[in-house]
Amino acid sequence: MGGHVVQPSSSAAPKGRDDTHGFTWPLAQFAHQIRWGDLPSAVQHEAVRAFVNWVGCVYGGASHPATRSAMSALGELSATGKSTALGHARKMDPLDATLVNGLAASANAYDDTHLSTIAHPTAPTAAALLAHAELHRVSGPDFLLALIISNEIQSRLSCALTVPPASCQLGFYMTGLTGAPGVAAGVGRSMGLSQQQLVWAIGIGATQGAGFRATHGTMCGGFVPANAGRSGLLAARFAAANFTCHEDALGGPNGFLQVFGQPPNPAALTDRLGERYECMNVAAKPYPAGCLVHPLIEACLQLVESEAFSSDDVARIELEVSKLGLGLTGKREPQHAYDAQVSIFHWAAAVIHSRRAALEEASDTCVLNPAVIELRKRVVATVADDLQADSARVAIVLRDGRRLKAEVGPCLGSAARPMTDEQVEAKFLAQTEPVLGAERAYQLVRHCWDLPSADDVGRAAPGFWG
Structure with a gap:
């Protein structure tokens, strides 16, 4: 979504309205x-x-x-x-x-x-x-x-x-x-x-x-x-x-x-x-999750990719998200993969434990993983009024006292930061190769x-x- 990215419509008088026919x-x-x-x-x-x-x-x-x-x-x-x-x-x-x-x-x-x-x-x-x-x-x-x-x-x-x-x-x-x-x-x-x-x-x-x-x-x-x-x-x-x-x-x-x-x-x-x-x-x-979860996923990925620690080292995970983000994705104790799609608590724990954010992290297996469940208990989330829906802050407090922080906004996959063509194609191949095989998946994406x-x-x- 390169150029021509626009803001939502204003309340200005509509152009081209036909008062006879309405909208x-x-x-x-x-x-x-x-x-x-x-x-x-x-x-x-x-x-x-x-x-x-x-x-x-x-x-x-x-x-x-x-x-x-x-x-x-x-x-x-x-x-x-x-x-x-x-x-x-x-x-x-x-x-x-x-x-x-x-x-x-x-x-x-x-x-x-x-x-x-x-x-x-x-x-x-x-x-x-x-x-x-x-x-x-x-x-x-x-x-x-x-x-x-x-x-x-x-x-x-x-x-x-x-x-x-x-x-x-x-x-x-x-x-x-x-x-x-x-x-x-x-x-x-x-x-x-x-x-x-x-x-x-x-x-x-x-x-x-x-x-x-x-x-x-x-x-x-x-x-x-x-x-x-x-x-x-x-x-x-x-x-x-x-x-x-x-x-x-x-x-x-x-x-x-x-x-x-x-x-x-x-x-x-x-x-x-x-x-x-x-x-x-x-x-x-x-990422395979509700769009309001994406900013905190990206922030968590930044931390696991830049810092050396294991999930066992984590004492607490602090999330700051938008009001809408917490309202629609605040499922604290997901029971299955469907719940996980709209749970910031699950995704914070899953990303920090698995150090990635793929379809496996949205699976029943991951949701029911005892290590992920235990880490999920250490996640706290609050609303930050200054954050937009495509933004989040994450702080990981380690048992040794260190505090690791990351802030994302706007996140990857937002209108302001769309995925590149290369990223879209990589996502395509990751999903089609298990069904079609690598050669046919590549031919299909070319089509x-x-x-x-x-x-x-x-x-x-x-x-x-x-």
């Missing part, structure tokens, strides 16, 4: 009229990076228990189809393939994040777009343009609900609310829907919005974004058949913004729409980087999608 129409107009060549080169490249990261995460989560359970449950319901569940020698119907691939991408909490709203836009988007692209020929540029359209609308909708002066109930799982309307717009564009049909598609997607954070720590944590992709694909298909919806399902009375915002900031939807890209604030995760030159995305990587 849904301008988003549909954007989705209908924008062209691949209109996008700044940095935005184009970020679409490729997002796809590379997504494919790696799907393969990384293909054998996750949640993914296997979902495929088992869908067995009789998806007996035939033409769409691929990545990492499995099985074809499914497009809606179910979207659900499974979206779930796999999200299962390890390793996908991407719009940090200011805690939304995860690419997991549902790419899953739906790939399912569609396996049925209908879609070029690489058209696929990537649809990805940007979806992620941009999701990001702006999320800002309209959460970024001041907007506010909403903290318990909403943002991807569950904003994923489906964004995906509907992206898939709808790929399908060649009219602007009127895109209005309906966005509305049909919005009316399926659902998800709350109590699902975190369970298989449903990945189901929410997965279902958002499925709902968005369904919305686009319904709109293509002229299934109608309210002309301003987003901004009208009792519409999306009014129902979920407390209050909303609808100006965030259209402020310089098509000129600045809020989706450039979406970043790939460097993904070359997506802008693909004539037919559904057949761009023969032998890999299937």
